[in-house]
Amino acid sequence: MCVDMASIMSPLESKVQTCGPAADGSTARHHRRKAAEVPSASPAAAPDTVLVVDFGAQYAQLIARRVREARVYSEIVPSTMPVAEMLAKNPKAIILSGGPSSVYAEGAPSLDSAIFEAGVPVFGMCYGFQLMATALGGTVDNTGAREYGRTALTVTKQGSTLFAGTPEEQQVWMSHGDACSQAPRASPSPRPPKWSRSRPSNATSASCTAYSTTPR
Numbered sequence: 647m648c649v650d651m652a653s654i655m656s657p658l659e660s661k662v663q664t665c666g667p668a669a670d671g672s673t674a675r676h677h678r679r680k681a682a683e684v685p686s687a688s689p690a691a692a693p694d695t696v697l698v699v700d701f702g703a704q705y706a707q708l709i710a711r712r713v714r715e716a717r718v719y720s721e722i723v724p725s726t727m728p729v730a731e732m733l734a735k736n737p738k739a740i741i742l743s744g745g746p747s748s749v750y751a752e753g754a755p756s757l758d759s760a761i762f763e764a765g766v767p768v769f770g771m772c773y774g775f776q777l778m779a780t781a782l783g784g785t786v787d788n789t790g791a792r793e794y795g796r797t798a799l800t801v802t803k804q805g806s807t808l809f810a811g812t813p814e815e816q817q818v819w820m821s822h823g824d825a826c827s828q829a830p831r832a833s834p835s836p837r838p839p840k841w842s843r844s845r846p847s848n849a850t851s852a853s854c855t856a857y858s859t860t861p862r
């Protein structure tokens with residue numbers, strides 16, 4: 647099971663607007679009004695920033711857009727960007743996107759583990775999650791089968807931080823051939839993160855959805 651694409655995509659569809667020019671100039675007025683609603687940065691108050699680290703998933707853009715729809719400034723950065731540079735942007739949280747690679751493959755994109763020790767919450771999905779699990783001592787293997795497409799997800803864990811406020815039954819889209827067969831046991835960090843793990847109830851293997859680290 648991979649990313650909860652339903653929760654990323656569905657609200658987008660309902661927000662698509664057509665903005666054709668009107669003879670009375672109403673489109674221009676509409677745009678001015680929308681612009682005023684968008685939170686803007688001022689030198690006095692820098693906006694909260696959520697970084698989306700792009701590992702090659704087509705939906706990295708969707709992740710960033712959903713964060714912005716939650717009225718939080720979001721920036722997509724390449725996974726090759728040095729972690730120090732990411733942290734220099736002073737992010738409030740970091741999201742690791744999915745990607746087509748396998749973490750155990752030669753030349754697969756990697757990430758400096760320093761990112762998990764910086765005191766910034768990190769959320770990983772799909773490839774980002776698998777990279778995170780591996781970096782923190784877990785194991786990711788090939789399942790021997792590729793699974794792709796629409797899937798029903800049931801949130802079974804009560805009080806899950808990751809799924810708080812989302813429906814118990816959800817439709818998601820998955821695309822994976824790897825799975826986390828063993829979760830990290832302990833954090834390498836002197837200040838251990840609080841783990842939050844989510845797994846769909848219908849998963850036949852330990853193909854976890856996502857991990858997040860929350861600094862205490």
Ligand SMILES: NC(=O)CC[C@H](N)C(=O)O
Nearest residue numbers: 744745772773822823824
């Ligand atoms: N959706 C993804 O990010 C896929 C990650 C990984 N390549 C897998 O097949 O499991």
